[in-house]
Amino acid sequence: MKPTDKIKVKRASKRGFYDKETVYKILDNNFICQIAFVHKEYPVIIPTIYGRENDCIYIHGATVSRMLVELEKGFTISINVTQTDGIVMARSAFHHSLNYQSVTIFGKAELVTNEIERNNALKIISDQVIPDRWEEVRLPNEKELKATKIIKIPITEASAKIRKGPPVDDKPDYDLPIWAGVIPIKKMFEQPISDPDLKEGIPIPDSVNKLFKD
Amino acid sequence: MKPTDKIKVKRASKRGFYDKETVYKILDNNFICQIAFVHKEYPVIIPTIYGRENDCIYIHGATVSRMLVELEKGFTISINVTQTDGIVMARSAFHHSLNYQSVTIFGKAELVTNEIERNNALKIISDQVIPDRWEEVRLPNEKELKATKIIKIPITEASAKIRKGPPVDDKPDYDLPIWAGVIPIKKMFEQPISDPDLKEGIPIPDSVNKLFKD
Numbered sequence: 001m002k003p004t005d006k007i008k009v010k011r012a013s014k015r016g017f018y019d020k021e022t023v024y025k026i027l028d029n030n031f032i033c034q035i036a037f038v039h040k041e042y043p044v045i046i047p048t049i050y051g052r053e054n055d056c057i058y059i060h061g062a063t064v065s066r067m068l069v070e071l072e073k074g075f076t077i078s079i080n081v082t083q084t085d086g087i088v089m090a091r092s093a094f095h096h097s098l099n100y101q102s103v104t105i106f107g108k109a110e111l112v113t114n115e116i117e118r119n120n121a122l123k124i125i126s127d128q129v130i131p132d133r134w135e136e137v138r139l140p141n142e143k144e145l146k147a148t149k150i151i152k153i154p155i156t157e158a159s160a161k162i163r164k165g166p167p168v169d170d171k172p173d174y175d176l177p178i179w180a181g182v183i184p185i186k187k188m189f190e191q192p193i194s195d196p197d198l199k200e201g202i203p204i205p206d207s208v209n210k211l212f213k214d
Numbered sequence: 215m216k217p218t219d220k221i222k223v224k225r226a227s228k229r230g231f232y233d234k235e236t237v238y239k240i241l242d243n244n245f246i247c248q249i250a251f252v253h254k255e256y257p258v259i260i261p262t263i264y265g266r267e268n269d270c271i272y273i274h275g276a277t278v279s280r281m282l283v284e285l286e287k288g289f290t291i292s293i294n295v296t297q298t299d300g301i302v303m304a305r306s307a308f309h310h311s312l313n314y315q316s317v318t319i320f321g322k323a324e325l326v327t328n329e330i331e332r333n334n335a336l337k338i339i340s341d342q343v344i345p346d347r348w349e350e351v352r353l354p355n356e357k358e359l360k361a362t363k364i365i366k367i368p369i370t371e372a373s374a375k376i377r378k379g380p381p382v383d384d385k386p387d388y389d390l391p392i393w394a395g396v397i398p399i400k401k402m403f404e405q406p407i408s409d410p411d412l413k414e415g416i417p418i419p420d421s422v423n424k425l426f427k428d
Binding site: 133 | 248350353
């Protein structure tokens with residue numbers, strides 16, 4: 001992708017990446033984004049789940065959702081996905097940092113109206129959160145589909161910003177008797193908690209078991 | 215806080231909270247926020263670390279940071295902090311959800327110029343990420359302070375949105391032989407990785423040990 005002025009990483013520019021592979025890998029490793037849009041001249045920021053397929057981000061919500069009503073107007077919006085990988089502890093306060101992987105997208109949202117694309121988008125979003133869950137559940141009925149709005153944002157302007165590795169201190173500070181290093185942060189799934197109203201004899205499904213296989 | 219029209223939770227309004235205790239608890243449990251501001255009529259969204267003290271959010275960055283230069287102009291900005299607590303798996307695709315705790319703030323940023331407040335803000339931000347680290351490190355020198363800008367955002371308009379607990383399905387779906395429940399998500403610190411350039415004999419400091427004491 002071309003690093004337009006909008007998405008070019010200005011601060012710490014060596015941390016900026018503009019290739020699809022890097023950007024999509026970060027998007028695919030997460031499922032929550034923050035979306036910002038302008039409403040009455042002030043910015044509104046709303047977290048939501050998303051799914052990516054090819055060069056598009058899909059999000060969904062209630063047909064009456066204020067955010068989706070705003071988004072489908074087609075003004076430029078901004079999306080950010082940030083994954084925190086570690087706390088970087090330097091010898092100096094100044095050089096403390098975070099290890100992270102972040103993607104920022106600028107685009108114009110479009111309302112998805114084609115029923116096949118709408119159904120596919122719902123599966124894409126579901127798969128982004130829990131792969132293969134879609135095959136296990138009671139799929140949306142007509143009433144539910146009517147209550148659901150799907151928006152897509154083509155990924156045309158996007159950049160990734162990544163920091164990884166150990167702290168970088170000023171030369172003289174390396175002699176100080178101060179511990180420095182990285183504390184990795186990991187997002188973990190904990191053991192599933194069955195719905196208290198679950199009928200007896202229903203086993204944990206494959207989609208959930210797969211989440212713990214790594 | 216008064217739920218003004220800007221911050222009132224419209225969708226799933228029973229998930230909305232406006233009391234300081236709830237809002238500040240979520241803020242204090244996290245250290246990364248997304249900040250949105252309007253630049254040339256489009257929204258820009260940037261993740262950054264923050265610290266809270268009393269009724270203020272502090273953020274910092276390079277003096278030349280494009281975001282901070284925009285923020286100090288004093289236009290209304292929006293801040294979001296979102297913590298994901300679990301994946302809510304229902305019997306129907308439609309009722310899948312997330313357990314989360316999210317705070318949205320609207321406010322006008324102010325440049326902090328008082329040196330005592332600036333120094334205190336840096337400690338507040340540091341404490342938010344790793345309590346007590348400030349006491350262990352080489353503190354900012356004049357050159358570093360000069361290169362650092364501090365912005366504060368008074369928390370005047372804020373709301374929290376929280377979802378917790380098991381899935382809620384449509385009545386007839388409870389008879390389906392489909393597993394339902396919650397998969398908790400936890401953010402964990404992993405064992406510290408010492409800087410490869412760390413001098414021998416420097417132990418892991420108290421601030422780090424305390425992170426693992428829960």
